Amino acid sequence: MSQTENIVEVRDLKKHFPVHKSFLSRLLSGRQLFVRAVDGVSFTIRRGEVFGLAGESGSGKTTVGRLVLSLEEPTEGEILVDGQALGQLPPEMLRRERRRMQVVFQDPLASLNPRMSIGDGIGHGVRIHLIPDMLADGEISASEVHAKTREIVEDMMEHVGLTPADILYDKYPHQLSGGQRQRAVIARALVIKPELVLADEPIAMADVSVRALLLDLMIRLKDEFNLTYLYITHDLATAKYICDRIGIMYLGKIAEIGDLEAVYSNPVHPYTEALLAAVPVPDPTYRRSKPLPKGEIPDPINPPPGCRFHPRCPIAQDVCKQEEPEMLPVDDATDHMAACHLRTGAYRHLDPTRSNGTGDS
Amino acid sequence: MEQQKDVLLSLRDLSVQYKTRAGNVDAVSNVTMDVRRGEVLGLVGESGCGKSTLGKAIMRLIQRPGRITAGEIVFDDVDLMTLADEEMRNLRGQRIAMIFQDPMTSLNPVQRIIDHFVETVQAHDASAARELASMRAEEIIESLRITSDRLDDYPHQLSGGMRQRVMIGLGMALDANLIIADEATTSLDVLVEAQFLELMRELVRQLGLTVMLITHNIGIVAELADRVAVMYAGKIIELGDVYEVFGNPQHPYTQGLLQSVPNIKIDEQDLYKMEGSPPDLISPPTGCRFHPRCPQGMDVCAAVEPTLSPSKPEHYTACWLHEPIPEGYTGQPLQMVAVDQTGAS
Numbered sequence: 001m002s003q004t005e006n007i008v009e010v011r012d013l014k015k016h017f018p019v020h021k022s023f024l025s026r027l028l029s030g031r032q033l034f035v036r037a038v039d040g041v042s043f044t045i046r047r048g049e050v051f052g053l054a055g056e057s058g059s060g061k062t063t064v065g066r067l068v069l070s071l072e073e074p075t076e077g078e079i080l081v082d083g084q085a086l087g088q089l090p091p092e093m094l095r096r097e098r099r100r101m102q103v104v105f106q107d108p109l110a111s112l113n114p115r116m117s118i119g120d121g122i123g124h125g126v127r128i129h130l131i132p133d134m135l136a137d138g139e140i141s142a143s144e145v146h147a148k149t150r151e152i153v154e155d156m157m158e159h160v161g162l163t164p165a166d167i168l169y170d171k172y173p174h175q176l177s178g179g180q181r182q183r184a185v186i187a188r189a190l191v192i193k194p195e196l197v198l199a200d201e202p203i204a205m206a207d208v209s210v211r212a213l214l215l216d217l218m219i220r221l222k223d224e225f226n227l228t229y230l231y232i233t234h235d236l237a238t239a240k241y242i243c244d245r246i247g248i249m250y251l252g253k254i255a256e257i258g259d260l261e262a263v264y265s266n267p268v269h270p271y272t273e274a275l276l277a278a279v280p281v282p283d284p285t286y287r288r289s290k291p292l293p294k295g296e297i298p299d300p301i302n303p304p305p306g307c308r309f310h311p312r313c314p315i316a317q318d319v320c321k322q323e324e325p326e327m328l329p330v331d332d333a334t335d336h337m338a339a340c341h342l343r344t345g346a347y348r349h350l351d352p353t354r355s356n357g358t359g360d361s
Numbered sequence: 362m363e364q365q366k367d368v369l370l371s372l373r374d375l376s377v378q379y380k381t382r383a384g385n386v387d388a389v390s391n392v393t394m395d396v397r398r399g400e401v402l403g404l405v406g407e408s409g410c411g412k413s414t415l416g417k418a419i420m421r422l423i424q425r426p427g428r429i430t431a432g433e434i435v436f437d438d439v440d441l442m443t444l445a446d447e448e449m450r451n452l453r454g455q456r457i458a459m460i461f462q463d464p465m466t467s468l469n470p471v472q473r474i475i476d477h478f479v480e481t482v483q484a485h486d487a488s489a490a491r492e493l494a495s496m497r498a499e500e501i502i503e504s505l506r507i508t509s510d511r512l513d514d515y516p517h518q519l520s521g522g523m524r525q526r527v528m529i530g531l532g533m534a535l536d537a538n539l540i541i542a543d544e545a546t547t548s549l550d551v552l553v554e555a556q557f558l559e560l561m562r563e564l565v566r567q568l569g570l571t572v573m574l575i576t577h578n579i580g581i582v583a584e585l586a587d588r589v590a591v592m593y594a595g596k597i598i599e600l601g602d603v604y605e606v607f608g609n610p611q612h613p614y615t616q617g618l619l620q621s622v623p624n625i626k627i628d629e630q631d632l633y634k635m636e637g638s639p640p641d642l643i644s645p646p647t648g649c650r651f652h653p654r655c656p657q658g659m660d661v662c663a664a665v666e667p668t669l670s671p672s673k674p675e676h677y678t679a680c681w682l683h684e685p686i687p688e689g690y691t692g693q694p695l696q697m698v699a700v701d702q703t704g705a706s
Contacts, residue, residue, distance in 0.1 A: 056550035177638045207407035208577065212621045212632035234551065237623035241632065278555035280580025282622045284603045292555050296520045
């Protein structure tokens with residue numbers, strides 16, 4: 001398959017989950033309700049980058065990740081991987097495509113089979129995806145399958161720092177430390193040589209002192225194996241260390257997107273501003289300057305009309321309650337974009353925080 | 362240790378042990394520290410360091426196979442270890458309240474919020490009239506920025522942040538002197554967490570609450586705590602004023618921990634990568650429990666345990682780098698031969 005610059009293109013993606021109700025209440029209300037988990041999301045992931053999706057719980061970030069891997073069917077919209085729509089592939093082709101996409105979840109103990117040794121767990125994908133091709137190509141004979149699998153697995157274990165590999169190979173997940181387990185999950189994802197790795201809160205469960213090592217490992221492996229990451233997290237502080245670009249999600253939509261540097265140093269959407277300001281800073285001399293938004297993330301079954309952030313937004317105007325803002329560029333130079341009437345839209349003159357003298361760009 | 366300040370809770374050589382088939386786990390070993398009236402004391406450490414066990418031990422809520430094996434828990438001049446179970450039950454909730462990570466497991470799902478308040482008040486004072494308890498509940502809930510009509514709701518109808526505020530409210534209903542918050546904000550989203558911390562700060566200031574804040578989140582301690590205690594492998598290894606400990610950490614573990622926390626306000630910060638992982642508490646390392654991971658370990662560290670002692674008036678550290686090395690040891694760097702392989706490369 002041809003190599004495109006954008007490994008993933010997502011266009012106007014929607015996923016609405018039906019709310020299951022009892023027969024009686026369905027009879028009475030007569031209307032099927034939906035959780036609009038993802039409600040119109042577009043972005044691209046460039047080959048070789050780390051693209052982050054950040055947001056609070058319920059923002060839809062994990063659902064987007066699952067959609068990209070075709071673990072869920074989108075309600076609407078399109079996902080192109082290397083220019084190809086995955087949704088249209090027959091199951092057998094999709095299975096082969098999946099080899100190019102792997103996933104690392106938050107809880108390594110839940111991701112690893114407790115009855116499978118670490119080596120067997122990592123080797124599972126090898127036996128399914130790599131060995132059949134090797135046999136077909138005559139690269140190895142049937143009698144060499146076992147030894148070859150073990151060789152590939154131990155080699156990968158050494159790459160991720162699971163050493164001594166020959167000893168840890170036969171251990172079971174409960175015999176490993178938390179950090180080692182997450183290394184095993186990473187090894188299992190990478191051993192079949194994927195191109196895209198979905199990392200959904202991969203270090204959220206690890207202890208502070210282990211997190212730095214895991215982040216470092218993920219960055220090193222990305223360069224070593226030419227990987228692209230879709231990095232999903234609620235933790236903006238750690239995202240800073242790994243992401244090249246980032247999308248900030250709120251209630252099923254992207255509020256702001258751009259180079260990490262641009263978004264963090266010059267947040268445009270009031271939600272991004274609030275989120276960045278709310279992150280606890282490990283410095284007792286630091287005091288937060290910005291007021292916090294009120295309330296909590298609303299019900300995604302009935303999202304607020306207009307801009308979804310308006311009930312909590314410190315600068316919301318009437319237009320924000322009525323019209324939904326479009327995703328528009330922040331400036332001409334970069335691809336930093338935000339969906340806010342008062343910051344990137346046509347109502348910038350209404351922004352109460354706008355300082356006098358700065359003209360519209 | 363520090364008699365001069367007004368001490369509300371004083372722990373003396375407190376030890377907790379869990380019996381397991383693999384052996385005895387010394388989850389908390391010889392912890393000695395004070396919590397002063399009106400302060401927020403942050404207790405930080407990684408998972409398995411014993412911080413939650415310590416919190417539960419103060420409430421005498423350690424369940425079998427765990428046991429408080431030694432020590433005193435002096436709360437308002439009474440050693441809680443000497444109280445009968447009935448007396449201890451009266452004290453819980455009334456004098457010491459505890460907030461856990463998941464409020465849903467602490468609230469009764471089939472009981473309205475108002476009934477939680479009434480029940481709490483009446484459990485400690487059977488003669489209290491329902492009307493009186495309700496009035497108190499309204500007053501409290503509004504001070505927690507929840508409208509009083511939400512008192513008629515069931516726990517699932519409230520948001521996570523509200524549920525956590527209700528938990529504090531239940532503690533306030535009895536005018537608890539000490540609130541132990543164990544990872545109370547961990548399940549909250551970052552914006553809600555920040556709101557919650559702001560509210561806590563106000564309540565501490567207005568009502569003079571004393572809070573013991575147990576958390577793995579260094580940022581939260583920096584935001585809220587007056588003093589901080591750092592726990593490692595069942596021991597307090599550093600204790601002091603929050604500005605002191607963060608600004609001038611003495612123990613190599615504290616130094617490493619602080620440098621491994623991502624700080625969103627600093628550009629181009631290199632995260633410190635601490636080698637190894639915390640030890641198995643069934644057979645903890647001899648001497649200083651951190652010595653196998655310590656970049657500055659000395660011969661004495663592997664053999665003799667350092668005690669928590671003042672390096673400055675408001676700053677205590679348990680580390681041989683800050684104490685005179687006993688005779689017979691040279692202070693030579695430790696040969697790093699036996700670095701634990703777990704968790705690191």
